[in-house]
Amino acid sequence: MQAELNVSFDRLVAFIREALTVLGLPAADAKTVATLMAQADLQGSDGHGVTRLPQYARRIKAGGFNVSPNIRVVRDHPGTALIDGDNGMGHLVMKRAAEIAIEKARITGIAWVSSQFSNHAGPASLYASMPLAHDMIGLYFAVGNANHLPPWGGLDMLLSTNPIAAAIPAGNEWAIVLDMATTVAAYGKVKTKALRGETMPEGWMIDREGKPLTDPKRAEEGMLLPLGGMEAGYKGYGLALIIGLLAGTLGGAAMGKDVIDFNHDDGSVTNTGQAIAAINIAAFGEVDVFKSSVDRLIGDLRGSARIPGVDRIYVPGERSHEIRERRSSDGIPIASALLQGLDKLAGELGIAKLI
């Protein structure tokens, strides 16, 4: 166990915001990115929140992000738009994309906004959830920022863990929010296993002979298995491919060989692609009726008889909602190794430490 200190959401936002401002982002943009990054931590998406700040800072210093991008619509139809992110931070690009999708879907019933020249934007669920407040369903697709997945049967890592997220509003219940990588395990989980000196379960990775790889320190020798694993991994491969085509190729963003590994390259333009869809529930029926149906379904799922040993049945997103509530009152835990990195960054930028 690492020692942890807790920090409030507001303090975390303020810290990230100050760092990004010193790094050159305009005040409004720094606030937007800081809020979204801290929301990632608040909901337990720890791999996508403040832990990314040192990397983002390195990337800004290396010229890999444009700190004053001209984010603009370059193709426009009643139900679609293509946004050029001008290599700005992905959070800014995708927040804009979500806003446009929501406005269009009010009129058309559904809207789809794709990005090009965007960047890593944090957890998919943040953007898929933006339409919820407007009684809309949100869908989000992204090309991951590093290729760790070969085609089924192959060795060349041409695909990423391309995530899909979906958010469905409920009535009295929390919204259903799915956010999943299309591999069995996300690469971040492998790195965590390595840090902890643990072995991986069979089924997360295979080596170049196709045999199970369970030593996370040998991860560089292996490949992630697509969702479905040895038995049905061709399905996860298919999903990762389709999501990449929808989020990347459709909008003229990088896909396949063109994807930049942004963990090992701070300077190159990634041309990251994402896509968000907003579906206006009112275009299909009464919103209250829909929400009641979702509530009833959640109740049925939760009330299902359980396999012996299972304490509780979860609905996608429920754990994140609970973490958000808990951390909103108790604060957000910051692991000591992360805090050291943030302290170092604060020193470099000449700002107050987080804690």
Next chain:
Amino acid sequence: MQAELNVSFDRLVAFIREALTVLGLPAADAKTVATLMAQADLQGSDGHGVTRLPQYARRIKAGGFNVSPNIRVVRDHPGTALIDGDNGMGHLVMKRAAEIAIEKARITGIAWVSSQFSNHAGPASLYASMPLAHDMIGLYFAVGNANHLPPWGGLDMLLSTNPIAAAIPAGNEWAIVLDMATTVAAYGKVKTKALRGETMPEGWMIDREGKPLTDPKRAEEGMLLPLGGMEAGYKGYGLALIIGLLAGTLGGAAMGKDVIDFNHDDGSVTNTGQAIAAINIAAFGEVDVFKSSVDRLIGDLRGSARIPGVDRIYVPGERSHEIRERRSSDGIPIASALLQGLDKLAGELGIAKLI
């Protein structure tokens, strides 16, 4: 091995068409359904083609299908529509849905059409592929017609194998066509194993104690595992749930407890829900550029180095395209057990046998 006889596509269409006409469908509808069912067989979706005809016939006789439905749009927005299928055959409903989606997407860039009071429509890929000829991407979601999947950790079978299909046009290459159930194995594969007296691999099903179930004759005692299996089945559960909400709940169709098991109930209105989306590639960029990118990506995937023992890397849909070509010239194989059932049906209906 069962003995098999081959039949031409045209003969198969004519046989199904004559059967459906005698069963009471208007001539144009009988032709439409027959063509789509035979296309399922032509592309190797054998579980969704003529093998369903005896069941459909039983259902029509039992009053479970409306043979002269008034299929109509009941909600309409520039980019969306809700179709009431009036309990007609699903093939008719979803062909209409695809046509409406394609027309709307010409103007709006994207369109989404949901159905209610539809029925089983055959393979998802047939409908997802309809936008391809219009240089559009097709997406298709359906609520399966029998619940074999519990929530993750649960025992109550509240979910179906809800499939997703996506079709992406290419240039010189065949289109990429993904069509997958959200369980490790579709229920039809379990039934095939039972017929052949084979055991199932671990990971297809579990029993009510959560232990692997490998005897397909005991399938009624167990549950399908969601895509991801024991390690990551919560992802397949999440996908099945989201697809059900999009295809069923959104359009006011059956989902969860309300789903009718149409394999064991010929008379009840199923209120099946499906949804199709058409995405107009021209709304995002030059169609030729997009298609060239897809061709290049397919080439990269196919050309990947391979795990030892793997002969070839496939792109989703490639096997179906090959089967379609082969069967177009050599004919469609009809297993003897199926042929017996079709001969019996022909006798009942007073029409010529298939072969």
